[in-house]
Amino acid sequence: MTAPMPVIIGVTLAVLLGLATFLTWFERRLLGLWQDRYGPNRVGPGGILQAVADGIKILFKQDWIPPFADRGVFVLAPAIGMMTVLLSFGVVPVTAFWSVAGDLNVGLLFVLAMMGMGVYGVVLAGWASNSKYALLGGMRAAAQMISYEVFMGLSVLGVVMQAGSFTMRDIVLAQSGLWFVVPQALGCVVFTLAGIAETHRLPFDLPEGENELGAGFHTEYSGMKFGMFFLAEYAGVVLISVLLVTLYLGGWQGPLLPPMLWFALKTGALICLFILLRAALPRPRYDQLMALGWKILLPLSLINIAATGAILLLHAPG
């Protein structure tokens, strides 16, 4: 029983945007909880309407484009950032019967391609703003995201080798016996770190770097264009959580509870983990970030591929 495609697309989009908006409030409450304070708790029950209030406020802000900016690109950049994240969700199978394009035969490659495109959103924003802090943020983003993308792709190769497919649905089905997080633990850790760097979330938010770059690549942005970057970041957190669930944590599979609920539970737990990372860890220096990427994570993912390949060959029939 598959729902009609427009319904699936509509519901997925609505849930995603709603979730991203909800996360702007939820993250602040959770950070508050871990820092022994309350966070926004005034608007509505528990402060949940704070997200709505923020949305209304940001909609009515003056939408200012600096006179020195490159207008066209300046307007385009947040749209690219948002679009690439939203498109990536298309290939994620929420359940066996609920996905926009879960059986796309290059599903995982599509996600990686969209993440590669996502760099443009940030880099072009930094470039088009025509101001030094934005440009510095954009430069950092370019170097960070491209280099972390390298072994993000490499780290999921182990999963692809074990599942024998790039299709997301097949990858989930291949985990019906054992979740890939056990045999691919190394790949899972590398993918998580790369995912945080890809969405430039804390502790890898050097492109923003409030205390050194003002706000980095979106220094010159205001109003809803900033809001789009903001929402795209939270949608990115959801995306990385969803990908982790799909690739390593068995997707919708689980005992007793319905598949949709399992998927939501796993995703929610991972989102909380990302917020905990933000609450607990300081931002590394830029050279430390690059050194971690190229000197530790890249070799680790290569070792992971080699080991996975060797074991698969040894166990190969015939």
Next chain:
Amino acid sequence: MFGILRTLWLTFLHAGHRRVTVGYPEHKPPLPPRYRGRIILSRDPDGMERCVACNLCAVACPVDCISLQKAEQDGRWYPDYFRINFSRCIFCGMCEEACPTYAIQLTPDFEMSEYLRPNLVYEKEDLLISGTGKYPDYSFFRVAGVKILGKDKGEAEREAAPIDLHTLLP
């Protein structure tokens, strides 16, 4: 690596800790009786104004937020007007220390926000309270040697009758 995991765990444990924030309008923090908040002018046990318009508070005030004018009736000095500009006041309490008659006192009340700045200038009617404040029994004119209507020289508490300067007898 271990340090990072330990940090994560310790931060996670903070979920069970008590929050430091005091939710102010719902939960008011207990203020000690000697808290230096809104300034009042007290009355003596007879219900008369304690302030004798000596100007010592205005002199002691480091930000010059007090202004007053002396008036006199039946031998009693009192302020004609007494004005405190709370947009200037720094609640240092020096006026209270300077006051010789315990008239000016600071109270544990700090909720004096106003929408308009001129509303922060308190006149004598706004400052005067009906009670005696921190010193319930003190009355300046009962212990002081000044002559007022209904109390001549030498009639104050613990005051001897004035010496007759025209006699040489001990």
